[in-house]
Amino acid sequence: MADYDLGMTTARHIELSPKAICQEVNGEMVILDMESEQYFSLNEVGSKLWRLLESDSNLSLAIIALLDQYEVEGEQLRQDVERLVAELISAGLASESLVA
Amino acid sequence: MNSYAYFDGVLQSELPLPELLPGHSSQASFGIEILFGGPPKSLQPALLHRWIDEEGEVELELLGGEDRYQLTVPGVVSTTMDFRASQLMVTPLCDDESLLREQLIDQVLPRIMSTYSPLVMHASGVTKAGKTLAFAGNSGAGKSTIAAHFQQAGWELLTDDCLKVSLSDNNVVACGAYPGLKLLPDRSEQVNSAGAFDSPNVQSFSKCRSLQASSQPAARALSAMVFIEPHATSFKLEEQAGAGVLLEMMKQTFAFNPSDIEAAARRLQDGQRLLASNLPCLFISYPHDYGLLPVLAEALVERLR
Numbered sequence: 001m002a003d004y005d006l007g008m009t010t011a012r013h014i015e016l017s018p019k020a021i022c023q024e025v026n027g028e029m030v031i032l033d034m035e036s037e038q039y040f041s042l043n044e045v046g047s048k049l050w051r052l053l054e055s056d057s058n059l060s061l062a063i064i065a066l067l068d069q070y071e072v073e074g075e076q077l078r079q080d081v082e083r084l085v086a087e088l089i090s091a092g093l094a095s096e097s098l099v100a
Numbered sequence: 101m102n103s104y105a106y107f108d109g110v111l112q113s114e115l116p117l118p119e120l121l122p123g124h125s126s127q128a129s130f131g132i133e134i135l136f137g138g139p140p141k142s143l144q145p146a147l148l149h150r151w152i153d154e155e156g157e158v159e160l161e162l163l164g165g166e167d168r169y170q171l172t173v174p175g176v177v178s179t180t181m182d183f184r185a186s187q188l189m190v191t192p193l194c195d196d197e198s199l200l201r202e203q204l205i206d207q208v209l210p211r212i213m214s215t216y217s218p219l220v221m222h223a224s225g226v227t228k229a230g231k232t233l234a235f236a237g238n239s240g241a242g243k244s245t246i247a248a249h250f251q252q253a254g255w256e257l258l259t260d261d262c263l264k265v266s267l268s269d270n271n272v273v274a275c276g277a278y279p280g281l282k283l284l285p286d287r288s289e290q291v292n293s294a295g296a297f298d299s300p301n302v303q304s305f306s307k308c309r310s311l312q313a314s315s316q317p318a319a320r321a322l323s324a325m326v327f328i329e330p331h332a333t334s335f336k337l338e339e340q341a342g343a344g345v346l347l348e349m350m351k352q353t354f355a356f357n358p359s360d361i362e363a364a365a366r367r368l369q370d371g372q373r374l375l376a377s378n379l380p381c382l383f384i385s386y387p388h389d390y391g392l393l394p395v396l397a398e399a400l401v402e403r404l405r
Binding site for chain 1: 341342343344345346347350351358359361364365368369371372375376
């Protein structure tokens with residue numbers, strides 16, 4: 001497992017919308033939000049993050065799992081993931097909660 | 101009852117539909133009976149979905165009752181059907197029969213077809229010598245204009261607006277709704293400059309014109325799916341793959357009830373299977389400069405070689 005400092009005492013949980021249905025294609029993903037009837041697409045890394053959050057909503061654990069799969073600086077990956085999560089939340093595809 | 105070909109099935113209709121070709125139930129993969137003139141059956145007023153146009157007007161709405169659906173184009177036509185959509189009761193809401201038929205054939209029936217087959221796309225289609233092309237895009241993107249140009253060049257028109265796409269023995273096959281062509285008046289004049297519509301089959305259809313070919317709809321092996329990008333300022337043709345293609349495919353797919361999550365999942369899965377079969381998917385953009393159509397057609401045909 002990659003050496004990555006979670007740096008927080010409360011875990012951030014990202015819950016994916018139950019109204020979102022997804023389909024992988026060539027490692028990427030198309031998501032349909034049944035609430036807004038909007039389609040979205042995710043690249044390969046975004047698709048993997050989505051699958052990780054589907055199985056466990058703990059964001060830090062998802063970042064650690066991604067670090068194991070990609071040769072990238074932890075801080076860079078964290079920033080990219082934060083940006084994507086913010087977009088998912090903004091699009092109504094996910095919501096965030098903090099768990100002590 | 102009149103019998104008409106629609107996709108690879110047949111419509112048995114009390115309402116005359118002169119835009120369609122005669123159909124033969126012996127070769128049909130499905131059959132829909134259309135009754136005409138009766139009052140709509142009363143329903144529990146459960147609104148399932150409402151389609152809103154760019155001006156914010158309701159263009160279509162779907163109600164669901166205990167044992168039937170009602171699909172209505174406000175002020176034009178109301179269609180009540182059982183859950184299997186095998187029998188429709190069409191109730192006119194206006195006196196304009198041409199408008200009623202247009203909305204029934206091009207708005208209501210494609211959505212009903214999507215209950216029979218998951219991928220009914222907003223696309224035109226042409227075929228020639230074993231090559232079949234589909235052109236998908238939003239209304240006004242140029243699907244009919246490009247199809248008209250190919251028809252002028254000797255290709256057979258499958259449809260100008262609605263195409264059923266499916267997998268058969270791991271091959272992607274496409275079947276048009278009916279071989280009619282409608283063009284906005286300005287585009288009709290442009291494309292017509294070569295005299296393509298000097299045909300006895302030209303018919304008046306709302307504000308547009310319709311041209312019927314002579315063949316009955318049949319499934320053809322699809323050579324490529326071409327997506328027309330809107331608002332183009334320059335000419336471009338490129339092949340794409342992956343999520344971007346599936347996303348565009350889904351945007352151009354008719355849905356009977358967009359709120360039905362299981363049906364939406366089936367559309368996504370079928371789209372993914374189509375792409376997994378290595379169907380070439382091209383994206384084109386061209387300014388609506390009709391002088392560029394021959395260049396576009398030549399580039400597409402070259403890609404098929």
